[in-house]
Structure formats: structure tokens, C-alpha cells
Amino acid sequence: MTVTKADVPVTTASNEPAGESEPAGSARSERLSALIQQHGALAVLVIVSLVASFSFDSFATGDNVSNMATSSAFLAIVALGMTFVIITGGIDLSVGSLFALGGVLAAWGSRHGTLVALLLPLLVCGLIGVVNGLLVAKSRLAPFIVTLAAMLGARGLLLAVTDEGADTFLIGKGSVLAELGQGTTLGLGNPVWITLALFVAGAVVLRRTRFGQHVYAVGGNEDAAALMGAPVARTKILVYTLSGLLAGLAGALNAAWLASGVTILGNGMELEAISAVVIGGTLLTGGLGYVSGSLVGVLLLKVIQNVINQIGSLDSSYQQVVSGAFLAVVVIAQTWLGRRRQLM
């Protein structure tokens, strides 16, 4: 934000005459900027998918699409929570650890019944989310550093639960939990349907409820939101709690899908989730963002990964190079688009 302010004197000089002489044109280009910002990732996703389905026979097959959808589901659930946090202007680095912790707790709890297996990860990860939220909202510590500490702490907790990573808990075949993760409905895996339901709910909450409006208000301008009477602290605590809950749920579902609580999962997942959210058009400065964009961002990352696997001759490390380059391009484009919109 400071950046844009600092650059205003330089850039307005060249833009002002154009803005004054053709106001209609500037309104149109503002709409165009907004359109690219919101739907740019979707356009790229469609193009990449079309090119891939023409180039590789095995891309647009039912099996491949269903696999991609299932493997996207877990990241998408994490990215959903991250979207809320980022719209408030915060960030949650603990989700990768919470994802792994959720999986291990679900697998451990599955020996005591499905209810325990589902509730335990939600309870623990939700609580860590509450602590994150309290430290950010009440003690006013930087979200970056608070959730970084939570990332380490949750990983430590995970190691403590699994005897320093030596124990792997399994989820029995045929249990309700296993069915939830591995079963399919109408050709798509159950996790995919759960993810879709969560995204619909997330979009409704963000767009149609008072809490959703508070999330945008806090991210747009915290002081203004407080002056208008929005419960800033409560909103922040709730978004970090939500992010923790969703990361734990995603981990539990993933464990159900894999039939075990794998301890080494979730490393770097926070970065993937942040990338997906940013690619989807949500601004890291807060105040502007779309739940649907994050879903598109996740799909785009997974499609790129799939395409690189399809090419086969390319090593999987190219995927990191492409993801990084793609993220850089998106961020540059967004910064330019965002600046244009603010200037006009």
C-alpha cells in the first residue's frame, strides 16, 4: 500500500490528461482491469486445459480428471481458509503443519470410532487457530511470525504424538472414515464433493453474511472498520480459527484417503495454498478477494503439475520452476492491475 502511495506523484502526471479527456475510456479499462484481476486465472486454466487435452490423449480421460480433482480437494480446503485470512490482510503459515497434525490425529483417533477421528483433529487444529487469532488480534503480534511459531509448534506436537515420527497410525478398511476418504459418488471421490460443498458455504459466508462483510472491512482498512463498529478482534480470531479448522479437516480427509496418518505430509503446503490464493486474484494487502478464485488457483497448480507429469521426459523439479515463474507473472500482473484501478 505504501508503494502505491509513494508512486502516485510520478505516475499520475502521465495519466491525468488521458483520464480527464476520455472518462468513458478509463471506466472501461477499469472494468477490464477488474475483469482480468478476477477471472484471469480462470481464462488461463481453460486455455491450459484445452491445450493439454489436445496435446495428450491421457489428459482429458475420466480417470485422470477424477484423480486431479481428488488430489486438488485437500489443497483446496486449506486454500479456502487461507483466503479468509488473506482477505483480512493476514497470513497463516501454520496450515501445512496443521494439515499433517490433523491427518495423524484422525488416524490415531480412528481406533476409537469415526466421531473421535473427525472431532479430535478439528478440536486440536481449531484450538491452535484460536491461539494464532488471539496472539494476532489481542496481542497485536505480526501474523507472519505468530503462525510461523505455530508451524514449528504444531510440527513438534505431531512428532510428540507419533513417538518422534516412528509410529504411523493406520485407518482400518471398511470404516466410515475410510469410506469418506476413498469412496466415490457419481464418479467423483467423496473429498471432491465435500470440498465443493465447503466452497459454496464459504462463498455464501463471505458474500452474504455480516461476518463476511467484516472480513472485507478489516482487510480494507482496519482503523476505518473499527470506527464503523466492526468487531475487528473477533473477526480476526474467527478467520484464524476457521483456517485452523479447515487445515485440520483437510488433513483428516487426506489421511482417510491414504488410509494412514503420514507424518511427513504438508511440508510447503502453506506456500502452495498462498500461491493458489494469490493466483486466484485475492490481494495479499487484504480487502479484496474471491473464494472461487482460490479454487481456480488450486486447479491451475494441479493441472500444471499434471501436464508436467504427462510430458514425462521433464523432471518433476520443472514443476517448481514453472510454479515459481507463474506466481511471479501473476503477482506482477496483479500489482499493475491493482495500481491502475487505484489511480483511476
Place this chain on the structure above:
Amino acid sequence: MAEATLRTAPLDRTRVLQWLQTYGVYAGVAALLVVNIAITPHFLSAENFRTQAVQVAPVIIVALGMALVIGTEGVDLSVGAVMALAASVTALYLGYGLLPALLVVALFAAAVGLANGALVALVGVQPIVATLALMVGGRGIALVLLPQLKDLRNPSLASLGSGDIAGVPYLILIAAVLALLVAFVVRRTTFGRQLLAIGDSRPAAQLAGLPVRRVLILVYIASALLAAVAGVLATARLQASDPTSLGNLMELSAITAVVVGGTPLTGGRVNIAGTVAGAVLIQLLTATLIKHDLPPSWTQIAQAIVIVAAVYAARGRGKR
């Protein structure tokens, strides 16, 4: 008189927090040293001190660059990836001799730093995202260049990693020299002043006519170069290039060292001595827990608590 006594209570609390923020890290290091000397067998030996110092040297070097970046109210997440990149490039060009290989490493690192700096300074991307792109992409490039661990048998590289002058390993000497150099730059040069001014308020620095963009780009280049030095030294010590795992989570260790050392994340102030002490504190903490056979999970939880405590003490200081 009554007023004065009334005001002492809140004032004392601020003073305690201030003292903790400035000297807490040294007190922590001293306390850990005393505890270890008292209860850890074989702690007070030159050999042990050398081992600990050699282990912490790369973290210190990376943290120096991180401190500069954080001083400008930024953050550099790509340092771990740069270490991996340095390891790959060293392995690829070592055939031409150590010095040419180091030059190519410096070139790669400078390019990464330039890219980070350009994104932050010219395009105006937030540092955390700008460097995230290269954190992901940089390790990818390192792995494309060198897909797996490779043993390096080069006498000059080996002596860089394990040689010493009068019993003091090169690694420690290099870390010490770099720390003094960075401290000098921050305290005594125009560049250092400009860096802190930008961290204090970038718009104000711009209005004052400071070369904001150039300074920012140079800071990110410096951070990448320091990370590359750490990467080369770690590779020399291992006598193997390991782009898969070298530097993993290094960005977190470096940020922790800087923050624990009393440098606020809000920019405008840099504490180099504190940063070095911060890295040493985390190292001692880990070593203490390991030597008493406490599991790694404790180390991570302890580290998390230290980080939160450090930022809590730093709360409210510096600018809002």
C-alpha cells in the same frame, strides 16, 4: 510526588520489556551457557564449542542478510533456495577450479537477488510474495541443474570446509568477518542509513530524495550473496552437494535469529550483534535439548515459544 509514584508502575513494565528486547537474547545465551556448564557433561571443551560454532556459522551468515532485508521492512523467503542453488552450481563448475565456481555461484545469487529486488522495488510487489516466487522456483532450478546428491572430491573445497587458522575453523572466521562487515555497513555508511530510513518510512525516504529503488535492490542482492556464501560453506563442510535438502527451513531459522535478536519486523532498526546472539541462542537451545536426550519435538516447541516470547517483548516498540 504522588504523581511520580503513580507513574512508576507502568513505566517499569515498559522498561522491563525494553530491557528484555535489547538484552534478553544475551541474557538467554548466558543462562543457557551457565545451565549447560553446570549440568551437561563434556560441555566445557574446546571441541564442543568448535562443533557448535561450526554448525551455527551458516545460519549466522544467512541471518545477516535477512537482518538487512528486515531492516527495510521486507523479508527474504528465498534464502534457503539460494543455498540449494549455490550447492548445485558449485558442483557443476567445480571442475574449472574453486575460484571460477565461486564466481559463477556469485553470479547466480546476484541474479536471484536482482530479481527479488526488482519485484519489490520496481514493480512494487510485497516482499513476502516476491521472494516466495523464487523460494519455490529457485529450488526447482537447483534441482534441474543437479537432480540429486553428489559427492564432491576437491581438496581446496574440502580445506575451505574443514580447515582452520590456529584452531579456529575458516567457517567461524568467515562468519565473524562478515558479521563485522555488515555491522559496519549498517552503522557507519550512507547506504546503512538509507536502508534504515527506507525501513522507517518508504514514502518519506522517497520524498527526501533517497535512492530508494537502488538501495532496496542492493539489499536483496546482499541477502542472496550472503545466502550463497552460506550454501557454499555448508557444501564444503558436507563435501557433497545436496540441492534437495540443503537450506530447507533456513529462511525460518534466519528470521527467528533476527527477530529473537531484537530487530523489529516493522523495519527501521537493525541489531547485528543481537542477530548473531539470536542464532547462537537457538543453536544452544537445540544442543541442550539434544544432549539431554530430549526428543526433537521438544526442540521445535521450545523454538516456537522463544519466537513468540521475543516478538511479544518487542511489541509496541519501533513504529506501529
